[in-house]
Amino acid sequence: MSKEFIEHRLNMNRRRFLSRLSLGVGSVALGSLLIPDLFSGKEEDAVMAGLPHFAPKAKRVIYLFQNGAPSQLDLFDYKPLLQQMHGQDLPASIRMGQRLTGMTADQKKFPLAGTVFKFDRYGQAGAYISELLPHTAKIADDLCIVKTIFTEAINHDPALTFFQTGAQVGNRPSMGAWVSYGLGTENKNLPSFCVLLSKGKGNGQGVYSKLWTNGFLDSTYQGVQFSSGEHPVLYLNDADGITREDRRKMLDKLGELNEESYKEFGDPEIAAKIQQYELAYRMQTAVPEITDLTKEPESIVKMYGPECLVPGTYAANCLLARKLSENGVRFVQLYHQGWDGHNNLPGEIVGQCKDVDQASAALITDLKQRGLLDETLVIWGGEFGRTNYCQGELTKDNYGRDHHPRCFTVWMAGGGIKPGVYGETDEFGYNIAKDPVHVHDFHATILNQLGLDHEKLTFKHLGRRYRLTDVSGKVVQGIIT
Template sequence: MEKEVLQHHLNMNRRRFLSKLSLGVGSVALGSLLIPDLFSGRVKEEEIIQHLPHFAPRAKRIIYLFQNGAPSQLELFDYKPLLREQFGKELPASIRMGQRLTGMTADQTKFPLAGSLFDFSQYGQARAWISELLPHTAGVVDDLCIIKSMFTEAINHDPALTFFQTGAQVGNRPSMGAWLSYGLGSENMNLPAYCVLLSKGKGNGQGVYSKLWTNGFLDSVHQGVQFSSGENPVLYLNDHEAINKTDRRKMLDQLSALNEENFRQFGDPEINAKVQQYEMAYRMQTAVPEVTDLSREPESIVKLYGPDCMVPGTYAANCLLARKLSENGVRFVQLYHQGWDGHGNLPGEIRGQCLDTDQASAALITDLKQRGLLDETLVIWGGEFGRTNYCQGPLKKDNYGRDHHPRCFTIWMAGGGVKPGVYGETDEYGYNITSNPVHVNDFHATVLHLMGLNHEQLTFKHLGRRYRLTDVAGQVVKDIIS
């Protein structure tokens, strides 16, 4: 009987053989596409398993256009005609309900309403209200998911900014980009998984610090790599003129052997992380100059982003560089643009900020879309909290300021599996959320979900407990996922 069963399994005609063979070859091909280094021998099996998504992702990479300093939603996206009608009148107590939410308004007894100086119009299929300050953004509104119901608990810039970047208001937590590098790895062995670009507008600025792109308690290989606008985009990357590539390769091989011996003795994982960083720097010496060279961009692209895109260090140049980094496989590109802190002379400052950012932000969407990359690239635009509906300081119709407001503000997302339209609403005073609130933890959970990661499963054990980007909260906002 056993012999008959064995003979049955050995019976294989040509059709059956070719069918099985095609399945095997197809699996191998698919595996090599999803994980380029699967059969290279350069990556350990456990590293490959670690960097697999939990489920099929909607997006492969992220470009996060962070508007540092908190743009006023009331001047840009959250149209409130009532504030114009009641200009200078006191915010009703029934709306504020005795809450002290602001940190900069000294007199907590007077809250004079300030309507926006700028006009709004409706655009796109969703008839979204967009300010006259953002004509280019209005042109791509049908690609945007505008979330008007974001909220946070942080009331000052540093903790609010840190919260958005790391999921905690305190320091020493891994940033969002570090978590994605840890969870998914890099698509390009010659470039970092996580890159950071900085620019500064003419408005009142808030500082940005390296703790915002830190690896925290994750291995240092996951830290964001800051690009500069100088002659050398990545500092200390190039060899001394007396050292050639052959000598550098020999030095790194010897250094790697010494570090391997050191690791066998002490078992410190940071030793291996340093080896990886040395190797990455070596490969970046060739890749970085090519990807950061914007001079080869055609005139049509320069016209799309605006002439500032050829000026290193500008917001427009960084948007264009973000596209190049992203299309070359950088998993997470983070832009920080300073100058949105509108406590005084808000109309003048926000006008300048929009001139700096509006065209390039919309151009990035258009550029990705025409290259067929928008569907797999998640673009995010927004700041750390919103602005009050009442004036801070002297009130004039053409000159006013707004304080911090964490209870409601607006961000937008595009591409990467999000559904275009408007999500969430605020009351007629623009003070409280009336539908579909989205907390920062929910935002993080949703972003990870779009990248194929379950925010509750992406964890790291540190000091006896398992940490995650969303800590102990967060719900995926399924209604904005296409």
């Protein structure tokens, strides 16, 4: 044998050995959760079950992400002082030289903009909620309204990526992928991580697959995007002339070939591919039934609103999220675009709120009446907040707001989260006055509710152990029951 061939064989053996050595709680082991008995009977490929680090308070998550950044000052963080000082310049002592976006960096003045919308207090905690969210106001006693989330990112792409992956740069596993990696699936016929998209009536910001990527984790953990078309999951159906029996035979033969390749090279992506093919086969039966919303009773349709029967709308996605969640999907991620209120914010936010208010509240009510809210953590919010000063020209009834990362509002419900209002901002709604919650703290708390220690949920990549919270984050004990 040639020297080159011997070296090639040695490299293959080293790769296989090192891969196997690192897979104990990583790639193939936890990746195989989608098919628990895939390699049964072979000790070297034995599958480990995904187990939480401690008793969880939530089994799954539904994340209603409002892409583009809703204005907390027009929805949840009522500041009468802004009405009183409408049009006056924001004091420099409040702004403290904060970094600005390119859209307002050249402004010589920063005129304060009081909201044009009325607020009232709701629930036992007396939470301020805008007139734009009448349905949300009715479920105030189920919500934990966190007013003091903050981030370092000041532009959409890094801020959005940070919320979804724990890093402002790409190629990191998304939160849903981390949860799938840590806990596996509850239903082997459905993905453990599903993604739903909808577009609102306002100025939109794009969403892209890096937000639900598996990053350096096995591809098994990547989010599966559902579409609003005739086929909710693309390429799932068999081609014309292919029977289910034909598909089964093809997958069996393909599985045998892939398993031989896995034995030879130990590449975890080979095992992941086998699992994905098998999952797609099982989804052919499960997905059409789950995504058929026409069989929902009239009372449910009335609760979510008539748009819930229109595929691709926010209301339809909220209803679908409930169905996916109750059927064991660990992490359902919704993205609703249209919240980028730089101009004509009062006009655009009315339509946005009409899109999401009824369906968001219905989701909470629906989960609660089914006995699922206690074990399902629901989250609503965007990537940062909106400034208390106007971007561009200010009038009495019209204004725009720039990006504001220093403090903004996210609400949470269910999953062992304590209802009420958490955190306080200053009288200008510009800085945090009490109980700051960084994005890493937010992530640590979500994982905690799922029974996962954010410091222990790690994956070794390029010589370093990574985690969703990087090297930071602490659980926010004040919002946990």
